[in-house]
Amino acid sequence: MAHLISALILLPLVGALFMSIARESHARGIALGFNALTAIAAFLLWRNFDTAAAGLQLMERHAWIPTIGAEYLVGIDGLSLLLVFLTSLVFPFAFFAQRTGRGFCALMLLMQSALFGTFTAQNFILWFLFYEMSLIPAFLLIKIWGGANRDRAATKFFVYTFLGSVAMLLSFLGIYLAKGTFDFAALAELGKTGLLTGKMAWLAFGGIFLGLAVKVPLFPFHTWLPDAYESAPTGVSMVLTGVLSKMGVSGFVRLLLPLFPHEIKILGPWLLALAVCSIVLASLAAWAQSDLKRMIAYLSINHLGYCMLGLFAVTASATRPLAEMQAALSGVFMQIFNHGITAAALFYYVGLLEQRRGLRGLNDFGGLMQCAPLLCGWMSVAMFSSLGLPGLNGFIGEFLIFKGSFALAPWPTALATLGLLFTAIVFLRAMQALFSGPLTASCNAFPDLKRSEKWIVVPVTLLMFALGIAPQFAFNIFNATVIQMARLFA
């Protein structure tokens, strides 16, 4: 079990290489097979993971390029494990969402490998390598298999994110020159007393902030996202929102917040304002969309905004009672997972609608409840989950984020509740337009859920209920990490 994490990273990579000799028609089956293997690896990882212990576990360390401080250093804590689970769940879900060929599967597997790497790497150079490695398949997947505006959207996505990455790389080079290490744990330790001083600190902070803010994305660095999600094929949209966006959030948790406590405290009100803008303006913008994918894309920004609100409230506020910090952090982690599941499901359903109708505008449907009650019913569950209805998964994370943030930063949090209202409006408006009213002629031959689709929808929905009703099993994964991080930030 010593090399479990490496196995996890390598398995999809092997799968991607395997595609070169596979038959076109077998591609998806093989990809799912490799996903089953990674799922087993993730399961074993969990079995070998001591949830009661804080800190990194199952570490693997090998010298790589010692002269520049690059090491092969991987390990997991509760957050990493959560993200590994999320990745292992969303990818098969995405593969089920559409029929695909070899090239598509190979790129998806490559991206999966990169994501596992990003979530487990504990050395900046290694992390950065994986981080960039995920970008290229995403770019190609949008560019080759995307919808109408794919070229533009793919280029915008790539250049924007890459620009952020470059800024981040420069910042880390600066840090390395000053401190001589790329090890996250060591850097976090140094961060407590201030990593850099003067202008250097602000430059480094700015570079890393830019890179991560683009990735999450945080308002106003978000404009690549609606285009990219809209143009990407269904499966890729699911992965982009479900998992890739979490690279940014976990990047904030691992890189920015521990390394620059001083800078964040100074900029606190501004950062909170950005988070609130993400929440409120994105949900408002979602209201104005008529393309379903664009609408969900904007709501993704809104939901990740809640994560950023929680994180900034924890690190930027003046007084920091531990209980509230733990509440906010737990909420953020739950939200990371919940949003991954729910947003992926929403894109999946929109994919189903698009497959059946050929269009995906809000006004291209009407009265679907009469011809496809099951599809409408299950899709409504995902929508209600996304708008934070209690009893479903979305509520738990949002409640804890708001609970913690309200005590730490009351005014921004109070403003952010507007996002909850607008999200509800957006979804109810969508449900009204899609499901109710008289059946439109163009949807006359609209088939309900097929058996194969039910097999996918039911487990995902059950997971939403499980997380909403008895979420303890999820909290167990990261409780120790939450306690440790709250101490670190206090």
Place this chain on the structure above:
Amino acid sequence: MISWIVSNLWLIPAVPLASALLILAPANSWHRTAAGLAIVGQIAALALAVMAFLPTLEAPGWRSFHNFSWFTFGEHALRIGWVLDPLAAAMLLMITFVGLWIFVFSIGYMAGDKNFTRFFAYLSFFSAAMLGVVISNSLLLLFVCWELVGLASYLLIGFWIHKPSAAAAAKKAFITTRIGDLGLFLGILWLYGSSGTLLFYDGGNGCLEKAGLLALGASATFIALLIFSGAAGKSGQFPLHVWLPDAMEGPTPVSALIHAATMVAAGVFLVARVYPLFSLGAINGMTPSLSVVVWIGVITALMAALIALAQADIKRILAYSTVSQLGLMMVSLGVGGVAAGIMHLLAHGFFKALLFLGSGSVIHGCHEEQDIRKMGGLRRLMPVTFFTYAIGMMTLSGVPLLFSGAWTKEEILHATEQWPRSQMPYYLMMAGVVLTALYMTRQMIYVFFGNRRAAAEHAHESSPVMTVPLMMLAACSIVLSVVLTPAWSWLHDYLLGEQVHFEIERLIQPMFFVSAALVAAGIGLGILIYRKDGETDPFARTLPALFRFLENKMWLDELYAHTVIAAARIAARIADFMDRYFWDGLVRAVGGIGQIFGMFSANFDERGINARVDGGASGTRGLGRFLSARHSGQIQTYLGAVAVGMLMLLLLYAWLT
């Protein structure tokens, strides 16, 4: 036995929930089984509610709770639980009992609907959520069930989903109540932050107990007001009442169950449940938060009663009547008459369900006509419906002695009169009582008396499955009086946890005569005005402007549409516009600058560097070519060149020397 029912109180909502899930499982197939499952679930819940009721009789003010940890985040357990006390027990009984008869009525009313099974699943789900609200011992658990109640209401209002108006009404209900719920949510966060617990009762550490309240201090006022905004949304209080009349788009049993008897009462219940937060630091029984409750209640009660006077839809009249009565209950809570408010809530549950079901019977009999101006003379065609409706009408109006509503109304008036701050609410509530009697008389005359108009021609009495529930609820409306009179104010003392005494001389209080006079005035005025069978409403004839104002619901919907909603829509457009053109414009500008720089550097490369290098290269090549042409291998040329060279050297030498 006692400990068993307290620790298993969750079974009461769980049973209807299980029925709902069972009904949904074999989607749309077994009609009879669906209704059967729902009713069996409701009967089981009623039986459990009775079991839960018995221990609360043991001692005045009996209360027991059961708390447990829902989940642990970080080092903290989030605890929730359920509580059994007179308030909860009384609500449980009312909801399960009234609910049961509404379920039975629905069998007849929904018989022809193709989504019959789904309807019963939703009804059971609603019942489960509502029972959950009542037994919650944690504001968080209450909020969870509260939102599920909202979901059930959304599903049931929009049940006839093919009707665009129903879908719109459902959306409006959910969003309007969610606006109030945002306040409630903030109140929960604030309360949680400052008292450290959301449990109501926790052996002295709950947020409604001494230690918890002490921790709150001055913030209690704000928390109470935030919680009240949630209650106002759910209970249709001004200015969030606009969803309730539209919610009548749902099937009539839904209106009876959700929008009369139970759900809308949840707001009143919530205020009663967290009353210690409202009354914290009260001087003379008054706090700023309670004063807000009083005034909002007064405004709601009067406004809705006035609007009811000008409505023509039989269900809308009842809907506004509900809004008005809820306002009355809020006033009662606000002035300190908690028991009176809850008593009215319980009695209202019975008689308003009766009235709604009666209106359902009328609508059914008149072939889905809802306009009272098209009915008339139904009392002979639908005798049972008429008789029970009349009982409901008299209970709602507050006809003295026999009817439960009269006693509760009397007590509310009494409590309002005692309010030290101002007598104004008392006078306004007196006007409200007159108006209530007036609009109900108007409705009775239009529907059941006079000539038969278009829709009443072929009206018929409903089947027993619909009339038996009417009779049961009518009987309850009367029988309930027994525990409400001042002579033996059992319910009042039960709710407040006081010892009950029987004193017959207390039966007739001065307020009895005031109340009786007001009701008589209202009914008399009604008969006087509406007795003549007219084409147009006499009120519309005499005061057309005012009538139109009320008929159009004071144009509040239009006001909201043109202010708040329009502003929000514009904000959404602006957000989208800013995104597309400003923020993305900035990105594109940066990209453009990059592109210009790229073109510039490409140009510089091409023309500046590359052209020079190319020039240099071609120059060298030309020179080479020139030189190689000179290397012809002919001696004569070489010698010639040598001679020229020598000559030039000699000339140079001569010039230098």
